[in-house]
Amino acid sequence: MTPGPDVLAGLDDEQRAVAEALHGPVVVLAGAGTGKTRAITHRIAHGAATGEHDPRRTLAVTFTTRAAGEMRSRLRTLGVDGVQVRTFHAAALRQLRYFLDNRYGRGVPEIIPSKARLVAEAAKRCNLATDAATVRDMSSALEWIVVSEGRPLPSTLGKGEWQSMLPQLHGAYLALKDERGVFDFEDILLTMTRLIENDPSIADKIRAAYRWFTVDEYQDISPLQNRLLRQWLGERDDLCVVGDANQTIYSFAGATPEYLRGFRATFPDATEVRLQRCYRCTPEIVEVANAVISAAHGPTSLVLSSQRVAGVAPTVRDHADDIEEAGDLARRIQRYLDEGRSPRDIAVLYRINRQSEPLEEALAEAGIPAVLRGTERFFDRAEVREATTRLRGAARAGEANGPLAEAVQAVLGSMGWTAEAPRSAGAVRERWESLAALVTLAEELAPAVGESLSAFVAELDSRAEVQHAPIADGVTLATVHAAKGLEWPIVFLVGFSDDLMPFDVDDADIEEERRLAYVAITRAADALHLSWAAARQPGGRSYRRPSRFLVEALAGTSTPVDGRSGGVVRKGSGRVRGERTRKGPARCRVCRKGLVTAPERTLGRCQTCPADLDVDLLDALRAWRLETSRAKQVPAYVVFTDVTLVAIAEQRPSDRDALAEIPGIGPAKLEAYGDDVLAMVGAGG
Numbered sequence: 001m002t003p004g005p006d007v008l009a010g011l012d013d014e015q016r017a018v019a020e021a022l023h024g025p026v027v028v029l030a031g032a033g034t035g036k037t038r039a040i041t042h043r044i045a046h047g048a049a050t051g052e053h054d055p056r057r058t059l060a061v062t063f064t065t066r067a068a069g070e071m072r073s074r075l076r077t078l079g080v081d082g083v084q085v086r087t088f089h090a091a092a093l094r095q096l097r098y099f100l101d102n103r104y105g106r107g108v109p110e111i112i113p114s115k116a117r118l119v120a121e122a123a124k125r126c127n128l129a130t131d132a133a134t135v136r137d138m139s140s141a142l143e144w145i146v147v148s149e150g151r152p153l154p155s156t157l158g159k160g161e162w163q164s165m166l167p168q169l170h171g172a173y174l175a176l177k178d179e180r181g182v183f184d185f186e187d188i189l190l191t192m193t194r195l196i197e198n199d200p201s202i203a204d205k206i207r208a209a210y211r212w213f214t215v216d217e218y219q220d221i222s223p224l225q226n227r228l229l230r231q232w233l234g235e236r237d238d239l240c241v242v243g244d245a246n247q248t249i250y251s252f253a254g255a256t257p258e259y260l261r262g263f264r265a266t267f268p269d270a271t272e273v274r275l276q277r278c279y280r281c282t283p284e285i286v287e288v289a290n291a292v293i294s295a296a297h298g299p300t301s302l303v304l305s306s307q308r309v310a311g312v313a314p315t316v317r318d319h320a321d322d323i324e325e326a327g328d329l330a331r332r333i334q335r336y337l338d339e340g341r342s343p344r345d346i347a348v349l350y351r352i353n354r355q356s357e358p359l360e361e362a363l364a365e366a367g368i369p370a371v372l373r374g375t376e377r378f379f380d381r382a383e384v385r386e387a388t389t390r391l392r393g394a395a396r397a398g399e400a401n402g403p404l405a406e407a408v409q410a411v412l413g414s415m416g417w418t419a420e421a422p423r424s425a426g427a428v429r430e431r432w433e434s435l436a437a438l439v440t441l442a443e444e445l446a447p448a449v450g451e452s453l454s455a456f457v458a459e460l461d462s463r464a465e466v467q468h469a470p471i472a473d474g475v476t477l478a479t480v481h482a483a484k485g486l487e488w489p490i491v492f493l494v495g496f497s498d499d500l501m502p503f504d505v506d507d508a509d510i511e512e513e514r515r516l517a518y519v520a521i522t523r524a525a526d527a528l529h530l531s532w533a534a535a536r537q538p539g540g541r542s543y544r545r546p547s548r549f550l551v552e553a554l555a556g557t558s559t560p561v562d563g564r565s566g567g568v569v570r571k572g573s574g575r576v577r578g579e580r581t582r583k584g585p586a587r588c589r590v591c592r593k594g595l596v597t598a599p600e601r602t603l604g605r606c607q608t609c610p611a612d613l614d615v616d617l618l619d620a621l622r623a624w625r626l627e628t629s630r631a632k633q634v635p636a637y638v639v640f641t642d643v644t645l646v647a648i649a650e651q652r653p654s655d656r657d658a659l660a661e662i663p664g665i666g667p668a669k670l671e672a673y674g675d676d677v678l679a680m681v682g683a684g685g
Helices: 014-020 038-050 065-077 088-104 116-124 132-147 161-180 185-198 200-209 223-233 283-293 324-338 353-365 382-397 404-413 427-445 453-465 505-519 548-554 598-603 615-632 642-649 656-660 667-682
Strands: 026-030 058-060 083-086 212-215 237-244 271-273 315-321 348-350 368-371 475-479 487-495 524-535 575-579
Touching: 014 038, 014 271, 026 038, 038 065, 038 212, 038 237, 038 271, 058 065, 058 088, 058 598, 065 083, 083 088, 088 185, 088 200, 088 223, 116 161, 132 161, 132 185, 132 475, 161 271, 185 200, 185 223, 185 642, 200 223, 212 223, 271 353, 283 505, 283 524, 283 667, 315 324, 324 348, 324 353, 324 487, 324 524, 324 667, 348 353, 368 427, 382 427, 382 453, 382 475, 404 427, 404 453, 427 453, 487 505, 505 548, 615 642, 615 667, 656 667
Parallel strands: 026 237, 026 271, 058 083, 058 212, 212 237, 315 524, 315 575, 348 475, 348 487, 368 475, 487 524
Antiparallel strands: none
8 A cells, every 4th residue: 555645634533433443343324425435435545554454355345336436536545556346246247257267167158238138038938918118027026036035026016917927937037048148137146156155165265365345335235245245254244334224225126224224233243333414415405304204213214414504495396297397497407507507517306217208308498408317328328339439440540630629529520429419309319418428528538648539549448347437518317216326516306296206106115215305305415406296297187296205394384285385494594495486477479378388488489470580690690609619619509509599589689688588598698698699689690
């Protein structure tokens, strides 16, 4: 180890207690935003610095490649080399490859990225339905059988004829894997566990290689993972686990907090440290989070205490339908952008994937860049693989000239990338966002790689190996599950109604839904906005009510909660504002009908109503926007969207007040571009 700064400096008392607990079993109960990664990485560094731990015999495991990468980065900063930091699957796969090769002279079978195709074939052999939804449930059930080691199926898998034939389906699936000579991800853990259990020489080698173990997110461990961990340990107890039972949200995949809750029963001499000082969220956000989770009391329950100064009060809004909610969301986000906030500072979270469609459309219509998180992994996307191949070819051919960013833009331009984002949502927009992320990464890495395209491609390969995806400059759209472990300054939690959060589950699963709400709320650092809609579609039946978790958080306040309004009052001087959004629809300036879509509201008229468009002015505005975007090195839509330019060319505002009335032109854009735009309007284009 290369000595770095004092690894205990800057830790709070509880974090320091974690870092100094170097011997025997240690359990760290760490709430959201309390610095758990800081505490455990400083513990590893302190152990290495004092000579109590050997970094080369230390294994730290977590559940995502992103979390593993973050831990490795922090250890490097602390001057610690040699620690193995991996996900459970990556650690088991590395060991499996070594022992199958050296002990048995064969490699690991091909690992299938998804079991859906084989499951569908197995279902067909059993004369069962093979539609996508049923195959998805079947796949989850087959995974559950392995990772939960015989526990009853969770109710979240729903009911179906296939469940009565699950043993036959499982047998057919196993037979297909054998026929094809392939593994799924569960096979990695199961096979490595059995190798250690059945071969004492392998067990001895593993236990000689690793002496000290750290497990992050211990509340998410499955019975199979715990079984593998105990085999790694053997009879020893040099184990540090960290977790928060309040954040167990993967029970459907076999995760259980019972190992965290029962840690001291398993290890009676364990040291326990509680981290409850929240450094992420403002006091107002922490209070809402504590109110939501308060019903889940238990011996390992944590109550957060914000260490930040008072901030802005969270807001609660209700809407007539999902379309109205999405439109209002886009307008509120645009105001943040007009104030100078970066799109990457903002996240929109929801319970299930199907909620994203109206949100994507509303943001696309408003010209707001968005990134859909939690779908296919970035470097696995077809367009990213193609882009990397093309960039590698250009580097080898010596075709790159000039600055790196321009070289990357030229190569990706041959794939259809343009400086301006497409106006549509869906696959076209997602493809553009992927390529735009590579362009942004090239701009960021240019100084580090010396403007070299070859060095940039090498960096892409390195990042792909550990799935270190670039951070796109867009508003994040994600399910709460996909947002776990992340944080943003500003979070919008939409669909906070009783059919979405909690989702349609049995009473036995309601506490998992409560934990989901808690996790969603604690992703917000500075500003939290909660909203829900009474109906799915305009004019539809208003069957929804606010989430019971929201109602519980509102209980005891002076604001009525009648299913259509509400507010959360702090136990101090602040309060969460209950906001009503139905102030009457904007009216078309031609026919006076209510305007429905975001483009219509920006234009100030119905799409079908006649427009007095100054074509020359519109051309001048577009030319000015292109020149301005190139000078600022931003996509053209960041300056003004197409719809905003059309609105200017139709309405021809004569002063700043009139210009500011056009949606999409906030104070920041008015200050930056107002004089130029008004000069063009005054000149008649």
